[in-house]
Amino acid sequence: MQIVLAYSGGLDTSVLLKQYIEAGHDVVAMTLNLGESDMVSGDGSQAALDAVRQKALDLGAKDAVLIDARERFVEEYAYKALAANARYQGTYPLSAALSRPLIADLLVEIAEKYGYDAVAHGCTGKGNDQVRIEVGVRARAPHLKTLAPLRERPLSRPDAIAYAQKHNVPISHTAAKPYSVDANLWGRSIEAGVLEDPWNAPPEDAYAWTVNPAEAPAAGTEIVLSFDRGVPSMNGETGAAFLFNLNKIAGANGVGRLDMIEDRVVGLKSREVYECPGSITLIDAHIALERLVLTKEELRLKAQLDQRYTELIYDGQWSSPLRDALDAFNAKIAERMTGDVRVKLIRGRAVVTGSRSPYALYSESLATYGNEDTFKHDAATGFIEIWGLPIAAGSAKAAEAAQRSTLVTS
Ligand code: ARG
Numbered sequence: 001m002q003i004v005l006a007y008s009g010g011l012d013t014s015v016l017l018k019q020y021i022e023a024g025h026d027v028v029a030m031t032l033n034l035g036e037s038d039m040v041s042g043d044g045s046q047a048a049l050d051a052v053r054q055k056a057l058d059l060g061a062k063d064a065v066l067i068d069a070r071e072r073f074v075e076e077y078a079y080k081a082l083a084a085n086a087r088y089q090g091t092y093p094l095s096a097a098l099s100r101p102l103i104a105d106l107l108v109e110i111a112e113k114y115g116y117d118a119v120a121h122g123c124t125g126k127g128n129d130q131v132r133i134e135v136g137v138r139a140r141a142p143h144l145k146t147l148a149p150l151r152e153r154p155l156s157r158p159d160a161i162a163y164a165q166k167h168n169v170p171i172s173h174t175a176a177k178p179y180s181v182d183a184n185l186w187g188r189s190i191e192a193g194v195l196e197d198p199w200n201a202p203p204e205d206a207y208a209w210t211v212n213p214a215e216a217p218a219a220g221t222e223i224v225l226s227f228d229r230g231v232p233s234m235n236g237e238t239g240a241a242f243l244f245n246l247n248k249i250a251g252a253n254g255v256g257r258l259d260m261i262e263d264r265v266v267g268l269k270s271r272e273v274y275e276c277p278g279s280i281t282l283i284d285a286h287i288a289l290e291r292l293v294l295t296k297e298e299l300r301l302k303a304q305l306d307q308r309y310t311e312l313i314y315d316g317q318w319s320s321p322l323r324d325a326l327d328a329f330n331a332k333i334a335e336r337m338t339g340d341v342r343v344k345l346i347r348g349r350a351v352v353t354g355s356r357s358p359y360a361l362y363s364e365s366l367a368t369y370g371n372e373d374t375f376k377h378d379a380a381t382g383f384i385e386i387w388g389l390p391i392a393a394g395s396a397k398a399a400e401a402a403q404r405s406t407l408v409t410s
Contacts, residue, residue: 104136213348220346
């Protein structure tokens with residue numbers, strides 16, 4: 001077979017790559033840069049990514065492609081979730097979930113470019129990611145075969161290491177790490193190891209992007225996030241570079257640590273730890289701006305639609321027509337989502353301390369308790385009379401009924 005493999009360079013996908021090659025298949029390894037290596041190795045990120053590509057070639061891949069998908073991920077995936085204030089079960093901002101449909105799209109694009117007939121990934125049969133990737137591939141290219149070798153033959157860590165040693169697959173230091181980690185500019189997820197017992201507090205070594213809030217600077221940091229039709233920036237900087245910086249600043253203040261029991265698509269509950277300093281801060285700021293510029297009715301409906309949007313992404317339905325329709329709703333809303341939000345990042349919290357917008361519906365002269373008040377106070381009397389009419393009528397009826405039943409029983 002001719003297979004495009006989603007390749008991270010880690011132990012599992014390296015073993016898979018070698019197994020395919022040993023079995024006589026042609027493999028193109030596809031590696032994405034979604035900003036994770038910037039967060040970890042700063043200036044050394046390109047060298048780290050080149051090393052992953054070289055590793056695939058050394059293992060015998062026909063070719064290895066490294067795709068810088070940072071801007072595409074941020075603009076076409078992460079910011080769509082931002083528009084919906086998406087946090088699964090009120091908590092997780094969907095960092096891993098958002099990258100899967102992009103991985104699916106790119107697997108298809110690379111398979112088409114090479115004329116290959118199959119794509120493969122290293123997801124297990126217990127997770128959400130297999131669903132998201134395979135549904136995504138089917139949506140774009142139903143004729144492609146999708147292979148999930150770790151679903152058919154689960155690979156234990158000791159077996160993977162033994163295989164790697166036997167077949168000269170280099171084992172990087174990350175293979176010894178006690179967690180399963182997935183990261184991109186929208187956040188970092190940490191699973192497994194001691195975290196599997198939900199009573200265990202996450203050890204400090206689970207975190208890589210955030211300081212412990214207790215050790216964060218007491219003074220905190222104040223930032224101003226600007227939105228232009230829903231697209232955020234800070235000091236004029238946008239896109240991946242902006243998100244990288246926001247992650248750094250918020251992470252240095254201990255913002256974005258999350259710890260939850262999560263309900264997976266495949267039915268089981270799992271214990272998930274995340275650190276999402278940038279996305280959490282942005283979503284809070286986005287909500288603050290919405291409250292300033294949207295009508296009460298828009299906010300009410302949007303909260304419900306946002307919830308559906310979030311579930312749809314989590315559940316691997318990115319390619320559904322419903323998402324398209326909800327995107328259209330969010331795009332209409334975004335026409336007025338221009339303005340600034342000031343946020344104080346302090347000891348694990350992102351606190352909105354101010355908002356302003358040319359589209360603000362807030363009116364100080366209506367809201368004020370001072371002398372400049374223009375609100376028509378006497379109009380409230382008639383409003384209450386009519387607004388309360390059905391409730392007053394209902395209460396009167398209930399009182400009559402109670403009266404009748406005491407007459408009957410006495
Ligand atoms: N539970 C999260 C999700 O389903 C994170 C998954 C992370 N994936 C991983 N292979 N570690 O979106």
